[in-house]
Amino acid sequence: MVSWKDFDSLSSYETLQSLKNHVDVKKELSGENGAERVRKYNCEMAAGLNYNYASKEVDEVVLKALQELSDEAQLTEKFEELYNGAIINTGENRLVLHHLARNQLGKDVVVDGVNKREFYVSQQKKAADFANKVHNGEIVNENGEPFTTVVQIGIGGSDLGPRALYIALENWAKANQTFKMEARFISNVDPDDAAAVLNATDLAHALFIVVSKSGTTLETLTNEQFVKDALIQAGLDPSKHMLAVTSETSPLAKSPDYLTAVFMDDYIGGRYSSVSAVGGMVLSLAFGPEVFAQILEGMAKEDQLATNKNILENPDLLDALIGVYERNVQGYPVTAVLPYSQALARFPAHLQQCDMESNGKSVNRFGQPIHYVTGPVIFGEPGTNGQHSFYQLLHQGTDIISLQFVGFKNSQIGKDVNIENSTSQQKLNANVAAQIVAFACGKEDTNQNKNFEGGRPSSIIIGEQLTPAALGALLAHFENKIMFQGFVWNLNSFDQEGVQLGKVLAKKVLSGNSDGALKVYADLLNI
Numbered sequence: 014m015v016s017w018k019d020f021d022s023l024s025s026y027e028t029l030q031s032l033k034n035h036v037d038v039k040k041e042l043s044g045e046n047g048a049e050r051v052r053k054y055n056c057e058m059a060a061g062l063n064y065n066y067a068s069k070e071v072d073e074v075v076l077k078a079l080q081e082l083s084d085e086a087q088l089t090e091k092f093e094e095l096y097n098g099a100i101i102n103t104g105e106n107r108l109v110l111h112h113l114a115r116n117q118l119g120k121d122v123v124v125d126g127v128n129k130r131e132f133y134v135s136q137q138k139k140a141a142d143f144a145n146k147v148h149n150g151e152i153v154n155e156n157g158e159p160f161t162t163v164v165q166i167g168i169g170g171s172d173l174g175p176r177a178l179y180i181a182l183e184n185w186a187k188a189n190q191t192f193k194m195e196a197r198f199i200s201n202v203d204p205d206d207a208a209a210v211l212n213a214t215d216l217a218h219a220l221f222i223v224v225s226k227s228g229t230t231l232e233t234l235t236n237e238q239f240v241k242d243a244l245i246q247a248g249l250d251p252s253k254h255m256l257a258v259t260s261e262t263s264p265l266a267k268s269p270d271y272l273t274a275v276f277m278d279d280y281i282g283g284r285y286s287s288v289s290a291v292g293g294m295v296l297s298l299a300f301g302p303e304v305f306a307q308i309l310e311g312m313a314k315e316d317q318l319a320t321n322k323n324i325l326e327n328p329d330l331l332d333a334l335i336g337v338y339e340r341n342v343q344g345y346p347v348t349a350v351l352p353y354s355q356a357l358a359r360f361p362a363h364l365q366q367c368d369m370e371s372n373g374k375s376v377n378r379f380g381q382p383i384h385y386v387t388g389p390v391i392f393g394e395p396g397t398n399g400q401h402s403f404y405q406l407l408h409q410g411t412d413i414i415s416l417q418f419v420g421f422k423n424s425q426i427g428k429d430v431n432i433e434n435s436t437s438q439q440k441l442n443a444n445v446a447a448q449i450v451a452f453a454c455g456k457e458d459t460n461q462n463k464n465f466e467g468g469r470p471s472s473i474i475i476g477e478q479l480t481p482a483a484l485g486a487l488l489a490h491f492e493n494k495i496m497f498q499g500f501v502w503n504l505n506s507f508d509q510e511g512v513q514l515g516k517v518l519a520k521k522v523l524s525g526n527s528d529g530a531l532k533v534y535a536d537l538l539n540i
């Protein structure tokens with residue numbers, strides 16, 4: 014049995030606090046052992062990725078203390094409990110089973126007579142069969158013509174992950190002749206979002222997937238109606254163009270208005286649902302089920318690595334623990350995710366939800382207040398674009414921001430140009446290497462305006478190419494990292510009560526019952 018304790022009640026908490034500012038990363042990286050350090054502080058991930066933490070503020074002493082923390086907090090044991098079906102989501106009294114959707118780890122979990130692994134796999138298969146029928150022309154529109162576009166209607170976890178994964182692989186799939194259909198996404202209740210997507214879509218040849226686990230999300234239901242109206246106005250029958258991904262108990266599940274309905278359940282949280290049917294349907298339609306299966310494979314291999322008790326051989330756990338050290342010992346408030354890959358343009362947005370909705374909490378898993386800081390603010394943009402935007406603050410601002418780079422040796426499309434003896438891909442990667450060293454080592458200048466203090470820690474995940482398997486490994490890495498951090502902080506990382514209050518007040522405004530300041534704001538906004 015594992016025991017759930019607050020972080021500050023562990024003896025390793027005290028040990029770690031005594032290690033504040035223990036490592037001067039500037040000295041370490043610019044010193045004579047700097048090159049050796051970059052070679053040594055590396056941990057292999059799945060799908061040929063590597064997590065390099067040479068520019069983080071760690072050494073053998075800090076790593077030993079982090080291993081002790083991992084052991085004392087029983088982090089891998091808690092992971093095992095999670096994937097074997099313990100009630101980890103204490104707030105909602107639910108199991109947390111997203112790893113089973115990758116079809117690898119643990120025992121079979123049976124709830125109310127349903128084998129959950131088989132259930133998730135059967136729904137992925139249902140999505141795959143549907144996608145295959147669309148691709149081979151068995152499922153066509155009213156005029157017997159093929160569907161050429163798929164539009165996902167959903168928000169939060171029913172949008173961000175699937176959208177990020179689609180964008181990540183669109184060019185790869187085109188370059189590898191596995192691209193089947195263009196995908197678009199409608200998420201915001203801002204009417205301009207739906208209107209703009211619909212204006213750019215050939216409605217007669219479009220499929221619309223309504224994705225909502227609860228089937229009650231205001232934005233998604235509103236956008237579904239927006240789309241239905243547009244289809245009817247175009248003389249089309251919505252039930253021949255729309256399908257649903259939802260839970261079996263949701264209001265959407267009972268509707269006869271869909272070509273098909275594919276199911277998930279409450280044991281996979283929205284932000285962890287990218288590779289359940291929530292993302293499986295749109296990705297299988299866009300790229301084919303085989304590509305989707307490769308994402309799952311990359312995730313399953315990364316999950317397997319996450320079971321290792323040795324933190325030096327467990328990249329997800331190691332990254333999580335270094336993040337805890339930075340947050341709770343060094344006091345860094347923000348983590349920037351900086352992919353040097355345009356294909357990962359929406360990946361940081363997905364991680365914002367995944368991380369901040371999971372670990373943005375002030376009470377422990379039993380609802381009692383805690384007395385240490387928890388999840389950092391997450392933000393990010395692809396490099397090198399970010400360099401010309403917010404890196405100024407990262408280099409010379411008053412806060413130290415923890416940095417998480419991602420880079421690939423090869424581009425996805427393979428087209429390039431050689432200017433001044435280097436390709437664009439080389440320029441991209443030269444920049445990320447330069448940034449790591451610039452952040453860590455800085456540069457002294459007598460003109461303080463041009464002085465770089467350095468000592469700004471970063472890690473980098475490096476892969477050969479952003480393939481489906483590499484993307485899967487990357488996604489699982491961050492999901493597992495967030496999970497391990499939640500365990501250290503003794504949080505329930507799998508509910509999101511903090512999003513409810515705003516929804517309730519918005520309903521109050523819309524029903525005309527607001528008063529006081531709320532009413533004045535509503536009036537100012539012309540509601």
Ligand SMILES: O=P(O)(O)OC[C@H]1O[C@](O)(CO)[C@@H](O)[C@@H]1O
Nearest residue numbers: 169170171225226227230283512
């Ligand atoms: O899939 P649903 O039920 O429409 O929920 C969408 C999103 O809304 C949230 O519940 C937050 O409001 C997210 O956690 C979730 O991903």
